[in-house]
Amino acid sequence: MGGAGFACCSRCANLPPGSPNSAASDPADFMFPAGPAVGAMAGFAAGPAAATGFTTGATAARRRLLKAAVFRPQAELVHSERHADGDDPAPGDAGSQTAGFADVRQLPRTVWGTIRDISPHVLELGEGDRVQRFALPPDAVAWCGTQLEPASLLQGDQAIVRLSPSGRNVADRIWANIGRVTGIISERSGNQLLVDEGATRKTQVIALQPRSLGRIQVRFPTLEPGYLVDIIGIRKRDELIGMIPATSQPAYPAQRLPAPPLVSGRVPDSIAGSATWHEPRDEPPGILGVFYPALDPETACAEDLAGGVRQGYSRMPYLAIGSVLRITNDCTGSSCLMPVTGCAPIGRLFNDRCVTCGTSPRGRVADLTPASFIALGGELERGCFNATITIGG
Amino acid sequence: MTVPQAIGEVQIPLLAVMLLAGCVTKTLQMVRAGSAADAVGPTALFPIYLRRPLAIVLCLAEGGLGIGLVVTATGFGGRVAANGIRFGSCLLFFVATSALIELRQSRPDVGCGCFGDFSTAPVSGRTIARSALLTAAALATIGAGPVTAPRTTAGWFGLAAILSAEVLLIGVLSPEVGEGLVRLGYSEPCELRNVPAARTLAVLRRSKYWRRHAGLITSDAPADVWRELCWRYLVYPARYEDRQADLVFAVFLQRRRPAVHVALVDSSTGMPLEWPAGKERSRRPRRAVLPGPRRELAPAFTQVQAQSAAGDLPLSSDL
Numbered sequence: 001m002g003g004a005g006f007a008c009c010s011r012c013a014n015l016p017p018g019s020p021n022s023a024a025s026d027p028a029d030f031m032f033p034a035g036p037a038v039g040a041m042a043g044f045a046a047g048p049a050a051a052t053g054f055t056t057g058a059t060a061a062r063r064r065l066l067k068a069a070v071f072r073p074q075a076e077l078v079h080s081e082r083h084a085d086g087d088d089p090a091p092g093d094a095g096s097q098t099a100g101f102a103d104v105r106q107l108p109r110t111v112w113g114t115i116r117d118i119s120p121h122v123l124e125l126g127e128g129d130r131v132q133r134f135a136l137p138p139d140a141v142a143w144c145g146t147q148l149e150p151a152s153l154l155q156g157d158q159a160i161v162r163l164s165p166s167g168r169n170v171a172d173r174i175w176a177n178i179g180r181v182t183g184i185i186s187e188r189s190g191n192q193l194l195v196d197e198g199a200t201r202k203t204q205v206i207a208l209q210p211r212s213l214g215r216i217q218v219r220f221p222t223l224e225p226g227y228l229v230d231i232i233g234i235r236k237r238d239e240l241i242g243m244i245p246a247t248s249q250p251a252y253p254a255q256r257l258p259a260p261p262l263v264s265g266r267v268p269d270s271i272a273g274s275a276t277w278h279e280p281r282d283e284p285p286g287i288l289g290v291f292y293p294a295l296d297p298e299t300a301c302a303e304d305l306a307g308g309v310r311q312g313y314s315r316m317p318y319l320a321i322g323s324v325l326r327i328t329n330d331c332t333g334s335s336c337l338m339p340v341t342g343c344a345p346i347g348r349l350f351n352d353r354c355v356t357c358g359t360s361p362r363g364r365v366a367d368l369t370p371a372s373f374i375a376l377g378g379e380l381e382r383g384c385f386n387a388t389i390t391i392g393g
Numbered sequence: 394m395t396v397p398q399a400i401g402e403v404q405i406p407l408l409a410v411m412l413l414a415g416c417v418t419k420t421l422q423m424v425r426a427g428s429a430a431d432a433v434g435p436t437a438l439f440p441i442y443l444r445r446p447l448a449i450v451l452c453l454a455e456g457g458l459g460i461g462l463v464v465t466a467t468g469f470g471g472r473v474a475a476n477g478i479r480f481g482s483c484l485l486f487f488v489a490t491s492a493l494i495e496l497r498q499s500r501p502d503v504g505c506g507c508f509g510d511f512s513t514a515p516v517s518g519r520t521i522a523r524s525a526l527l528t529a530a531a532l533a534t535i536g537a538g539p540v541t542a543p544r545t546t547a548g549w550f551g552l553a554a555i556l557s558a559e560v561l562l563i564g565v566l567s568p569e570v571g572e573g574l575v576r577l578g579y580s581e582p583c584e585l586r587n588v589p590a591a592r593t594l595a596v597l598r599r600s601k602y603w604r605r606h607a608g609l610i611t612s613d614a615p616a617d618v619w620r621e622l623c624w625r626y627l628v629y630p631a632r633y634e635d636r637q638a639d640l641v642f643a644v645f646l647q648r649r650r651p652a653v654h655v656a657l658v659d660s661s662t663g664m665p666l667e668w669p670a671g672k673e674r675s676r677r678p679r680r681a682v683l684p685g686p687r688r689e690l691a692p693a694f695t696q697v698q699a700q701s702a703a704g705d706l707p708l709s710s711d712l
Contacts, residue, residue, distance in 0.1 A: 320619035
C-alpha cells in the first residue's frame with residue numbers, strides 16, 4: 001500500500017542507477033524510497049528526530065505501521081497480513097488510498113551536482129568521480145540570477161536540473177547556484193543582512209545588490225533587525241547575493257505576529273496557503289518530504305526545544321514526523337503524497353500570500369525540499385506556489 | 394422631518410462611528426506592531442518612504458473627521474464648518490474607493506487595512522462597494538442642518554429603521570464582521586489544541602487498557618510518542634512469549650473518558666501479534682513516565698535497523 005501512496009517517492013527511486021547526483025544514488029537518502037523499501041526501513045527514534053528537526057524515513061515508516069496496527073482489528077491484521085488494501089480506519093492515514101494519484105512517470109525528476117561541461121546540446125554533471133550526461137533540447141532554459149541560455153552557464157556552477165518526463169536523460173530546466181535565505185534579520189550593515197534561520201542552522205549572510213534592493217523592498221519594505229525576510233538569489237561562497245523577494249510579506253517584527261485566524265468547529269480536511277522551498281542544509285538534497293509548520297510542540301521540533309515554542313501565524317492541525325500529507329499545486333494540478341520530515345519554525349511565522357496563480361490564503365502550509373518542490377511543478381525562482389494540503393491524503 | 398432629511402441625519406453618526414473605529418483599530422495595530430510602517434492597505438500603493446507618514450496622516454484624518462462630524466452635528470462651528478467636515482469625509486471615502494480599486498488590481502494579496510488587523514482579507518468587490526456606499530452617505534450629509542432629535546415616536550421609529558437598514562447593509566458588505574463573530578464564539582478544535590504529553594499519560598494510566606496490558610511492558614518510558622490530529626500515540630517496549638514486542642496505545646485528546654486503542658506488535662517486524670489470553674493483566678500497573686528529550690534508541694530498534702539495511706524485514710506495503 002505504501003508504494004502506491006508515495007507517488008513521487010517511487011518516481012525518484014526510479015532514477016537512473018549510477019546517477020552522480022540524484023536521490024537514487026543512495027537509497028538511504030530517501031525519505032520514502034521505492035514502495036517496497038518503505039517497510040524495510042523499520043525503526044524509529046523519537047529523541048534524535050526531536051533533536052535535529054529532521055529524521056529518516058524509518059521513523060515515518062515505523063509510525064505508519066504502528067498506527068495501522070492500532071486502528072485495525074487485531075485479527076484482521078494477523079490473518080490478512082498481505083492483503084491490507086481494504087478499509088483504513090486510522091485517522092489521517094493515507095496508506096490505502098490510491099485513487100487520484102498522479103502518474104509518476106509524468107512528474108518531473110530532479111538531479112543536482114556540479115557542472116563539468118556544458119554546450120548548447122549537452123550538459124555534463126558530476127559529483128566526485130561520477131559524471132552523467134544529459135541532453136539539452138532546444139527549449140531548455142537555465143536560471144542563474146536571470147533567465148539564460150543553458151550554454152551561458154559555467155563550469156563549476158552548482159546546478160539543480162529538472163529532467164523532462166518525456167526522456168530519460170533529457171534536462172529541460174537548470175537552476176545554477178540558486179539559494180534561498182528565509183529567516184529573521186538579526187543585523188544589518190549597509191547592504192548586508194545577517195539572517196537567523198533558526199537555532200539549528202548557522203547564520204546566513206545576504207548581500208543586497210543596489211539594483212535588486214528596490215525590487216526586494218517592494219515585498220519586504222522593512223529590512224531591519226527583527227523583521228522577517230525571504231530572499232532568493234545566487235550562492236557565492238558563504239553568502240547569498242540577494243536577487244528576488246521570494247514572497248510578499250507584510251512588514252511586522254517577528255516578535256509581534258498578528259493574531260492568527262481562528263478556526264471554529266471542525267478543522268477542514270484541506271488547507272490552502274502557500275508552499276515554499278528551502279535549501280537543504282543538514283538533509284540529503286534530493287530528499288522528498290515536507291517541513292510542516294505545526295508539529296506537536298510536545299515532541300517535535302529542535303527549534304522549539306532550543307528557543308521555546310513560539311506560536312506562529314498558521315493555525316494548522318498538529319502532526320508529527322512521518323505523518324502523510326497530500327500536497328497539491330493549485331497552479332498546475334500536480335499532486336503528491338509526502339511524509340512530514342521536519343518542522344518549519346520560521347515558515348510558520350510568515351503570513352504571506354503566494355500569487356503565482358491567483359492569490360492564496362495567508363500562511364505557509366508546507367516548506368518543501370527543492371526536489372519535492374520541482375516534482376510538484378514549482379519553479380524555484382518563483383519561491384512558492386499556491387498549494388492545498390490534505391492531511392492523510 | 395422629511396425622509397431625505399432623516400436619511401441625511403442618520404449618516405452623520407454612522408460615518409462618525411466608522412471613521413473613529415477605523416482610527417482606533419489602525420492605532421491599535423500600529424501600537425502592537427511598534428511601527429506605523431507595518432500598516433497595510435492603500436499605503437502599499439506608495440513608495441516605501443511615504444508609507445509611514447501616509448499611514449499616520451490617514452489615521453489622524455479619520456480620527457479628526459470622526460470627531461469633527463460629531464462636534465459639528467450639534468451646530469458647533471456653524472454651517473460652514475459642518476459642511477467643510479462633511480465634504481472632507483466625502484472626499485476621504487471617494488479617494489479610499491479609488492485607492493481600493495487600484496489596490497485590488499496592483500496588489501491583490503493586500504487587505505484594505507480599513508480596520509487594522511481585522512481587514513486582512515484581500516480587497517474584494519464587497520470592500521469597494523462599502524467604501525462607495527460610505528462616499529454616497531457622506532455626500533448626502535453635505536448641506537444638511539444640525540442633527541435634531543425627532544419629536545414624534547414615528548420619527549424615532551423611522552430613524553431607527555433607516556439606521557438598522559444601513560447598518561445591516563454595511564455589515565453585509567464588511568468582511569471584518571465574519572472575523573469578529575468567529576473571535577467572539579471561538580472554541581478551539583482538538584486538532585489545534587496544545588495538549589501536554591503528561592496529561593495524555595495520566596489519562597492513559599487511568600484507562601482500563603493500561604490496567605489490562607501494563608504487565609507486558611518492560612520499560613517505564615515509552616520508546617516513542619507522537620501526535621497526529623486528535624490522537625496521541627505512545628509505544629512501550631514489551632515482552633510477550635519471550636519475544637520483544639511493542640505495546641502501542643492511541644489516546645484521543647479529550648479530558649473526560651477519552652477513547653483509547655491498543656495493539657501489540659512484533660518489535661522486529663512491526664507485525665501485529667495475537668493478544669495473550671488473560672496472561673498480560675498486571676497485579677500492579679507500571680508507573681508511566683515520559684521519555685527524555687534525547688532518549689537513545691532501544692536496542693531492539695537498533696537491531697531492526699540493521700536488519701532493515703540488510704533487507705531482511707517484511708515490507709509495510711505488503712501489510
